[in-house]
Amino acid sequence: xxxxxxxxxxxxxxxxxxxxxxxxxxxxxxxxxxxxxxxxxxxxxxxxxxxxxxxxxxxxxxxxxxxxxxxxxxxxxxxxxxxxxxxxxxxxxxxxxxxxxxxxxxxxxxxxxxxxxxxxxxxxxxxxxxxxxxxxxxxxxxxxxxxxxxxxxxxxxxxxxxxxxxxxxxxxxxxxxxxxxxxxxxxxxxxxxxxxxxxxxxxxxxxxxxxxxxxxxxxxxxxxxxxxxxxxxxxxxxxxxxxxxxxxxxxxxxxxxxxxxx
Amino acid sequence: xxxxxxxxxxxxxxxxxxxxxxxxxxxxxxxxxxxxxxxxxxxxxxxxxxxxxxxxxxxxxxxxxxxxxxxxxxxxxxxxxxxxxxxxxxxxxxxxxxxxxxxxxxxxxxxxxxxxxxxxxxxxxxxxxxxxxxxxxxxxxxxxxxxxxxxxxxxxxxxxxxxxxxxxxxxxxxxxxxxxxxxxxxxxxxxxxxxxxxxxxxxxxxxxxxxxxxxxxxxxxxxxxxxxxxxxxxxxxxxxxxxxxxxxxxxxxxxxxxxxxxxxxxxxxxxxxxxxxxxxxxx
Numbered sequence: 030x031x032x033x034x035x036x037x038x039x040x041x042x043x044x045x046x047x048x049x050x051x052x053x054x055x056x057x058x059x060x061x062x063x064x065x066x067x068x069x070x071x072x073x074x075x076x077x078x079x080x081x082x083x084x085x086x087x088x089x090x091x092x093x094x095x096x097x098x099x100x101x102x103x104x105x106x107x108x109x110x111x112x113x114x115x116x117x118x119x120x121x122x123x124x125x126x127x128x129x130x131x132x133x134x135x136x137x138x139x140x141x142x143x144x145x146x147x148x149x150x151x152x153x154x155x156x157x158x159x160x161x162x163x164x165x166x167x168x169x170x171x172x173x174x175x176x177x178x179x180x181x182x183x184x185x186x187x188x189x190x191x192x193x194x195x196x197x198x199x200x201x202x203x204x205x206x207x208x209x210x211x212x213x214x215x216x217x218x219x220x221x222x223x224x225x226x227x228x229x230x231x232x233x234x235x236x237x238x239x240x241x242x243x244x245x246x247x248x249x250x251x252x253x254x255x256x257x258x259x260x261x262x263x264x265x266x267x268x269x270x271x272x273x274x275x276x277x278x279x280x281x282x283x284x285x286x287x288x289x290x291x
Numbered sequence: 292x293x294x295x296x297x298x299x300x301x302x303x304x305x306x307x308x309x310x311x312x313x314x315x316x317x318x319x320x321x322x323x324x325x326x327x328x329x330x331x332x333x334x335x336x337x338x339x340x341x342x343x344x345x346x347x348x349x350x351x352x353x354x355x356x357x358x359x360x361x362x363x364x365x366x367x368x369x370x371x372x373x374x375x376x377x378x379x380x381x382x383x384x385x386x387x388x389x390x391x392x393x394x395x396x397x398x399x400x401x402x403x404x405x406x407x408x409x410x411x412x413x414x415x416x417x418x419x420x421x422x423x424x425x426x427x428x429x430x431x432x433x434x435x436x437x438x439x440x441x442x443x444x445x446x447x448x449x450x451x452x453x454x455x456x457x458x459x460x461x462x463x464x465x466x467x468x469x470x471x472x473x474x475x476x477x478x479x480x481x482x483x484x485x486x487x488x489x490x491x492x493x494x495x496x497x498x499x500x501x502x503x504x505x506x507x508x509x510x511x512x513x514x515x516x517x518x519x520x521x522x523x524x525x526x527x528x529x530x531x532x533x534x535x536x537x538x539x540x541x542x543x544x545x546x547x548x549x550x551x552x553x554x555x556x557x558x559x560x561x562x563x564x565x566x567x568x569x570x571x572x573x574x
Contacts, residue, residue, distance in 0.1 A: 161395050193395050196437050242390050249391035252351050252383040253404040253451060254375050260409045264402035264419065 037097070037152070038159050043088040044272060045157045050166025052273045057154045059280050063287040064143050064150075072290040073142060079283050080146060089156045097152035098145060105144055112137035164188045169267050182258030190246070198239060205234050294364055294459050294491050295327040295350055295381070301358035302345050302514075319345040320514040322359070327493060329458065332485045334502035334522075335495045337511035338536050343495045346511070347463045350493070351383045364458065379408060382452030384462040388444035388469075392436045397428065397447055400436060404455040422454035425488070426480050442473020446480055453484065459491035460484070466498065474498075499526075499540045503561045510535060523559035542566050 040046075045053070060079070067073055084094060098105075114124075116133030123129070158166070168185035175181050206216060209230060216227050300323040306315050319342045327333050337343045348354040349361050352368040364380045366373040382404070385391045394400035401419045410418065423429045426446040436444055445465050452460055462481065466474040478501060484490045494501065502508045508525040510518035512535050518525050526532070526543045538544070546560035546569065556569045 189395060190393065193393065193436070197389055242387075245385065245387055245390035246393065248348075248353055249383075249385055250393060250403075252353060252378060252385075253393075253455065254378050254407040255403075256375065256407065262406050262409050262412055262415060264399055264406060264412065264415045266412060 037093070037155055039089045039093055039156045041088040041157075043086060043157065045083065045087040045153070047270075047272065048157075048276055049267055049269055049273045050158050050162040051170045051267060052269070052276050053154050053158055054163075054166050054170055056276065056280050057151055059284050060150045061147060063284060064146055066287055066291050067143075068139075068291050072287055073139065075283070075286050075290055076146060080149060083153055084149075087153055087157050089153070093156060094149055094152055097148055101144060101148055105141060108144065109137045109141045112140050160192050161189060164192070165267060182261075186258075194239075194242070197242075198235065201238060202231065202235055205231055292329045293326040294329040295325070295493070296362040297323050297325040297346070297349075297359070298362070299324060299359035300346075300349065300356050300361055302342070302349060302354065303357045318514055320349070320356075323515060325509070325516060327459075327491065329491055330485075330489050332482070332492045332504075332506045333494070333509060334505035334507070335493065335509045335511060336497065336499065336502055336537060337517075338497065341511040342514035343511050344463050345514075347383065347461045347493070347495055350381050350461050352377050353383075375408070379455055380457055381459045381461055382455055382457035384445070384448050384452055384460060384465050386464045386467050388441050388448060391448050392444060392451075395435055397434050397436055397439075398423070398432045400447060401450045401454050404451055408455065418454045418456070419450075422450040425453050425484060426450045440473060441469045442476045445469060445473065445477050449477070449480060449484075453490075457490065459493065461493045461495070463495045464497065465494075466496065466501065474501075478504075497537075499538055499543075502526075503540055510537065522561055526561055527559040 048056075060076075063072075064076060067076055084091065113129050113133045114127040116130050116136055118130035118132030120128050120130055121134065155163070164185050167188075168181055171179070171181050206214075210216065214227065214230065216224065216231075219227070300320050301318070302320040303316050303318050306317050307313075308315070319340075323342070323346065325346075335343045335346070345354065349356055349368065350363060352363075352374045355369055361368050363377045366377050366380070368374065368377055392400050393403050398419050401422050402415050405415055405418050419432075420429070423432055426449050428443065428446050428450060431439060431443065431447075436447060439447065449460070449462075449465075460481070465481075466477055469477065481492055481494065482504060485492045494505065496502065502525075503522050505522055508518070508520060508522050509516055510525060510532070517535055518528065518531065526539050529539050529543065529547045532539055539547070540561055542563055542565070543560055546556050546566050549570070550556045554570070554573050556566075556573075560566050560569060
């Protein structure tokens, strides 16, 4: 239980791992947008080359990256078949009442590729960035929202505390569950409703303990002079390095290329 | 010089009965007068509800006194603008090691306090290094706190306070949730900080054994000081301690019983070696 990893960070020593999280966030965003700009074959060819290069640079095994696709297999199948059979155009073959068209096949292909690339693109971000770095990166890059009253620092602090407490609370759930099972509680049998009902005696103590922990933690933070983000310094502030500048240039070139190719 | 000075300190809180909703006012501290000298190692003992933890929170300004004053290095905790300075002067370590570690990496947690104080980055680095050295946790600098044992987590918490460069550390039952090895490690660390860096230590505990090596032992009962003196003086008064429903260190207890049985054993035996010596003299 202690080994629980959030997200799917894959530890490795690659250029991509060392990039500033802000660069990676920007990169992912640009890549996702570019997929929606691309319409024809040349655009997708550029995106494929770019993605392949990034995957190789990340040193993350392909199997890890593909694993992220499992979640969207059904979505992928549905959208592809809808596109094949429900688009009007020159028919290629019929399947009972369904008629597959050339245009549909074309559309389905691009649609499928786009979906797959979307998932792979964002997986690369989470595979090469620890949740902590991600929080830091988000706090820094969304800093401008502070001006319109969004409590960016507080949200980032909440995220990082949540990350710290997830394994602790998971362990606690496990303990409470075992304690209740030892007294004859049954969490496994029955339908959804029965199972959900069995969760109530589990959730009540868990919530009570979580609130108690929250109170303790708030006090401990206050005792260590926490008073919001104002005037706070950082042990490891985010720094743009030369590699980040290079990454931004590559990104800009890629984006311009995608616009031309559309 | 006194680092902590409590003058006629009172703290009340309202206790609400769940079943019938009746409210009773509990006097956690009543007219407590207490001073703690700079650089000393003070141990505060007392059974549950004696007011010892309340006192700890008042030192740090986490609770404010109902009546009376508490001065930390001459600063009154009631003055809000001094609160941060007070918390820098008197750091606090709590009972549950899990609930006081904020960050996901050891070094970042140690840096949390000084970060809040706005210490510049270059100095943060040296402070973290020094604080981790102080508690012998340097090897764990880049680890996740979740993988540490209770004693190690508590040492990280102490390092987090040390990095704020306090003059005094208040520890509120820091060993209550630890195994014997963890307890020993934490105590050793605290004693070293007291000896080598001259940090004033206020150790609140209900383990009598932990008080043996203190400079001064304060026994609290019903929000007042019941006994105050050196460990030898306090543990010499076995019967009085028992009346306050406190035990005495095992060796002291044994010495007390042996003496009752007719052996000639001096007052205030605290350690095994002392008792062995005293028994040998009886041959």
